[in-house]
Amino acid sequence: MRASPDRPSPTRAALQTALSYAALATGWILASDLALGLLDPMAEALLRWQVLKGLGFVAVTSGLFFLLMRVHLQREQEGARRFSRLVENLPGMAYRCENDRYWTMRYVSQAAQSLTGYTPGELLDNTRLAYAELIDPEDRERVWQQVQTAVSEGRPFRIEYRLRRRDGARAWIWEQGRSVPDPDHKGRMLLEGIMLDITEQKLAEATTEQTVKRLAALGDNLPGGAIYRLHRDADGAYRFTYASRGIERILGIGRDRMLADAHAVFALTEPPHGAVIRETNERSAQDLSVVDMELPQRLPDGTRKWIAVRSMPYRLADGSVFWDGIVLDISERKQAEEKLREAAAVFASTAEGVAITGLDGCIRDVNQAFCDITGYRREDVIGEHPGLLQSERHDHGFYLSMYRSLRKTGKWHGEVWQRHQSGMEYPALLTISMVWDQQGRASGYVGVFTDITAIKQSEQRLDYLAHHDGLTQLPNRLLFDNRLQKSIRSAMRRNETLAVLFMDIDRFKHINDSLGHSSGDKLLQQLAQRLRAAMNSSDLVARISGDEFVVLLTSIRNADAVVSMVHRLMAPLKEPFIVDGNEVRVTTSIGISLCPDDGRSAAELLRNADAAMYQAKEEGGNTYRFYTEEMTAAAFEHVYLDNALRSALEREQFRLVYQPQVDMASGRLLGVEALLRWDHPEEGLIPPGRFIHIAEQSGLIRDIGLWVLRTACSQGRHWLDQGFAFGTLAVNVATRQIHDASFVPAIERTLADTGLPPDCLDLEISEDFVMRHVNVGAERLQRLRAQGVGIAIDDFGTGYSSLGHLKRLPINKLKIDQSFVRDIPDDHDDMAICDAVIAIGRSLGLTVIAEGVETEAQVDCLRGKGCSIAQGYLFGRPVPAEEIVRAFAATPAGID
Numbered sequence: 100m101r102a103s104p105d106r107p108s109p110t111r112a113a114l115q116t117a118l119s120y121a122a123l124a125t126g127w128i129l130a131s132d133l134a135l136g137l138l139d140p141m142a143e144a145l146l147r148w149q150v151l152k153g154l155g156f157v158a159v160t161s162g163l164f165f166l167l168m169r170v171h172l173q174r175e176q177e178g179a180r181r182f183s184r185l186v187e188n189l190p191g192m193a194y195r196c197e198n199d200r201y202w203t204m205r206y207v208s209q210a211a212q213s214l215t216g217y218t219p220g221e222l223l224d225n226t227r228l229a230y231a232e233l234i235d236p237e238d239r240e241r242v243w244q245q246v247q248t249a250v251s252e253g254r255p256f257r258i259e260y261r262l263r264r265r266d267g268a269r270a271w272i273w274e275q276g277r278s279v280p281d282p283d284h285k286g287r288m289l290l291e292g293i294m295l296d297i298t299e300q301k302l303a304e305a306t307t308e309q310t311v312k313r314l315a316a317l318g319d320n321l322p323g324g325a326i327y328r329l330h331r332d333a334d335g336a337y338r339f340t341y342a343s344r345g346i347e348r349i350l351g352i353g354r355d356r357m358l359a360d361a362h363a364v365f366a367l368t369e370p371p372h373g374a375v376i377r378e379t380n381e382r383s384a385q386d387l388s389v390v391d392m393e394l395p396q397r398l399p400d401g402t403r404k405w406i407a408v409r410s411m412p413y414r415l416a417d418g419s420v421f422w423d424g425i426v427l428d429i430s431e432r433k434q435a436e437e438k439l440r441e442a443a444a445v446f447a448s449t450a451e452g453v454a455i456t457g458l459d460g461c462i463r464d465v466n467q468a469f470c471d472i473t474g475y476r477r478e479d480v481i482g483e484h485p486g487l488l489q490s491e492r493h494d495h496g497f498y499l500s501m502y503r504s505l506r507k508t509g510k511w512h513g514e515v516w517q518r519h520q521s522g523m524e525y526p527a528l529l530t531i532s533m534v535w536d537q538q539g540r541a542s543g544y545v546g547v548f549t550d551i552t553a554i555k556q557s558e559q560r561l562d563y564l565a566h567h568d569g570l571t572q573l574p575n576r577l578l579f580d581n582r583l584q585k586s587i588r589s590a591m592r593r594n595e596t597l598a599v600l601f602m603d604i605d606r607f608k609h610i611n612d613s614l615g616h617s618s619g620d621k622l623l624q625q626l627a628q629r630l631r632a633a634m635n636s637s638d639l640v641a642r643i644s645g646d647e648f649v650v651l652l653t654s655i656r657n658a659d660a661v662v663s664m665v666h667r668l669m670a671p672l673k674e675p676f677i678v679d680g681n682e683v684r685v686t687t688s689i690g691i692s693l694c695p696d697d698g699r700s701a702a703e704l705l706r707n708a709d710a711a712m713y714q715a716k717e718e719g720g721n722t723y724r725f726y727t728e729e730m731t732a733a734a735f736e737h738v739y740l741d742n743a744l745r746s747a748l749e750r751e752q753f754r755l756v757y758q759p760q761v762d763m764a765s766g767r768l769l770g771v772e773a774l775l776r777w778d779h780p781e782e783g784l785i786p787p788g789r790f791i792h793i794a795e796q797s798g799l800i801r802d803i804g805l806w807v808l809r810t811a812c813s814q815g816r817h818w819l820d821q822g823f824a825f826g827t828l829a830v831n832v833a834t835r836q837i838h839d840a841s842f843v844p845a846i847e848r849t850l851a852d853t854g855l856p857p858d859c860l861d862l863e864i865s866e867d868f869v870m871r872h873v874n875v876g877a878e879r880l881q882r883l884r885a886q887g888v889g890i891a892i893d894d895f896g897t898g899y900s901s902l903g904h905l906k907r908l909p910i911n912k913l914k915i916d917q918s919f920v921r922d923i924p925d926d927h928d929d930m931a932i933c934d935a936v937i938a939i940g941r942s943l944g945l946t947v948i949a950e951g952v953e954t955e956a957q958v959d960c961l962r963g964k965g966c967s968i969a970q971g972y973l974f975g976r977p978v979p980a981e982e983i984v985r986a987f988a989a990t991p992a993g994i995d
């Protein structure tokens with residue numbers, strides 16, 4: 100079979116066919132008519148016409164036949180030419196061969212040359228070349244088998260094999276063919292089909308495969324990353340078709356799971372980003388845009404990660420889309436970004452001024468707070484040296500040590516005075532730190548500072564408040580102590596003397612109570628001013644509590660110098676103070692201790708000056724006393740007795756003695772006063788004057804007082820039961836007892852328990868109580884008085900009781916203090932006082948009792964003044980209960 104057989108032109112072929120038909124038909128007509136003429140000579144003429152007609156018909160039909168044939172043949176030839184052109188223009192080689200092991204070619208198209216390097220003629224010359232020999236020996240048998248299998252199964256075959264071209268090069272052939280019956284040989288089959296050179300494709304495939312393998316290896320070993328392929332089918336279903344190993348590390352989800360369920364992966368994305376993924380993928384599937392996302396992930400184990408996804412979409416012929424992508428763990432970067440963002444936010448919004456400089460010290464950046472604090476605009480300071488903030492307050496050495504510290508430790512922290520752009524100076528708390536780059540090299544400095552003006556001011560204010568008395572603005576005890584300690588050290592070093600003066604206003608409480616606390620405060624303020632004005636600048640006056648002031652005098656020459664200073668301090672105080680329109684006069688008691696003679700510590704000197712002040716008070720006040728050793732002894736005794744008192748009740752060391760109160764004219768017993776005695780096993784009998792005030796200070800007086808009351812009331816009941824008419828039984832009550840809320844119920848209970856009639860009991864209260872606590876006690880005393888209990892004011896005349904106060908209390912007795920009785924009738928002042936007290940008593944309808952009556956002269960004098968009742972040694976000393984019964988049982992009044 101030739102590749103292009105010579106064919107007659109359609110016209111010629113049609114003419115030949117038509118002429119053959121014409122010749123044949125003409126011969127038939129002539130022969131048949133000749134035969135008919137022989138059979139019937141008569142019909143010869145007709146026959147000739149018939150011959151002519153037949154010939155004419157033949158001529159016409161031959162012509163027509165010719166035309167038809169030519170058209171037909173021309174079309175056929177055109178179709179064949181087109182088919183041939185098609186075959187020749189095919190990208191591969193069309194062939195037809197015998198189904199034998201030689202692939203004996205019957206036809207090959209022109210592409211044979213480009214495919215194999217052999218011309219079609221050479222390939223068709225089966226005597227010299229068998230196509231099967233061109234097939235790579237390694238593929239030959241496989242190819243044969245594949246073809247035979249397809250032929251036997253009656254289906255087309257598609258095979259790929261390697262071919263050795265004429266030039267020795269290898270070519271990859273893709274062949275598709277089928278078996279067709281051999282038209283020349285019935286029952287034999289031929290193979291026909293097309294062969295394509297797919298060498299390039301194969302190479303590309305190999306390259307692609309290699310690339311994919313390399314990419315997979317790369318993906319598997321991508322640090323912090325992985326690659327994947329995501330497929331979206333035409334119906335919109337997503338499926339991962341590949342994922343490198345790293346995916347497990349990043350997403351914490353197994354590759355198998357990922358490939359099986361794409362949504363398990365999508366679900367890791369935290370809302371609302373899940374919706375973003377869907378939208379982005381859908382859009383990318385539409386317009387094939389690159390997917391580029393950063394997504395927060397919540398991993399199955401609960402940890403949180405950020406991933407970056409970047410993928411490239413490809414659309415396949417079936418409408419599905421796949422993305423080849425890379426996923427990176429960007430958690431660290433995100434954290435760093437977050438930190439950067441935070442740092443930037445802090446930098447921008449912090450209230451502390453921040454300046455960043457290079458190593459050359461020039462400012463690279465500042466924040467808004469820097470501008471707010473310094474007054475400079477950012478553009479004013481960029482490139483400048485921070486020295487522009489320096490104030491004049493620090494010397495060169497200060498900055499030198501700052502820079503040395505920075506160089507040595509990379510840090511400096513401290514307070515520094517800076518200069519505002521306006522020139523104003525302000526204190527700042529500054530921290531400078533060296534900044535290091537990623538290579539660990541110093542790259543600059545960052546300075547962070549705060550304006551601490553307000554803090555400084557409040558510190559100063561707090562310091563002032565901590566060291567000064569809020570009322571008088573004088574230094575307080577703390578500051579005084581500090582200054583005293585320093586002064587002591589200095590005095591010891593210089594061998595100098597210093598003095599501590601402890602000053603207390605006499606009877607300040609009376610002033611406070613009578614004028615009110617507000618007036619008392621004003622008095623203290625004025626007094627402080629006068630003291631301050633009287634002081635030398637080197638000396639110090641402080642208020643350490645209520646009405647107590649202390650003065651530090653340094654560089655004292657001798658005791659006389661102290662005395663003259665004391666007079667200097669007391670002099671202005673003698674002038675009256677005008678407080679809220681009232682003229683107030685005050686006196687002070689001052690105790691003085693000297694360093695080093697009386698102590699070498701602040702505590703010692705203050706304690707001793709205090710003791711001396713008490714001594715001055717004891718001696719009537721409005722005076723000063725230097726400290727002596729005896730004062731210390733008194734203080735020690737105080738402590739000793741205080742301790743011993745605490746167990747005296749339990750150990751039953753107390754007892755009562757009773758002193759009679761008598762009618763001076765008849766000697767008749769009108770009453771007895773119960774007086775406390777402390778029978779100390781070592782000290783012997785301790786009089787109440789030594790311990791009552793200590794018991795009052797410690798509060799023990801409450802328990803002791805209750806014991807006294809109960810013991811005295813029991814005794815009174817006992818006497819009544821004995822038939823001993825003692826009149827009234829007076830019991831001393833300390834102010835602190837009355838203050839106790841249980842005071843009245845305790846007395847009521849005692850009376851009820853003991854059975855002593857209330858009108859047999861007198862309570863002796865101090866005048867101090869009348870003056871100071873009338874508001875608290877009046878109601879309580881009223882309640883007792885209403886039950887018949889008598890109320891007597893003891894030691895009357897020593898205080899400053901106002902008649903107003905006296906009237907408010909339910910008093911029925913006054914006791915003239917024995918200090919006024921002692922020197923009558925010789926002392927005119929005492930006589931006058933006794934007169935006054937008796938007159939007050941009379942005018943208020945009170946019974947007046949004179950205390951401490953020892954002589955007949957006193958009796959005469961008192962009786963002459965109208966006082967008829969007395970208590971004193973003249974009538975009987977305080978004695979135990981039995982003795983008083985013995986002494987008075989015989990008297991008329993003593994018998995019931």
Ligand SMILES: Nc1nc2c(ncn2[C@@H]2O[C@H](COP(=O)(O)O[C@H]3[C@@H](O)[C@H](n4cnc5c(=O)[nH]c(N)nc54)O[C@@H]3COP(=O)(O)O)[C@@H](O)[C@H]2O)c(=O)[nH]1
Nearest residue numbers: 774775786787788807831832833893951952953970971972
């Ligand atoms: N709260 C309580 N105070 C009490 C109690 N018992 C006593 N006291 C008070 O102690 C102060 C001293 O009392 P005392 O040492 O008992 O002295 C009394 C008499 O002994 C003394 N006195 C009496 N007559 C004379 C005298 O002629 N000469 C003289 N030199 N002294 C005399 O006077 C004190 C009487 O005290 P009073 O009448 O109460 O003022 C003293 O203040 C007692 O009040 C107690 O239980 N609780």
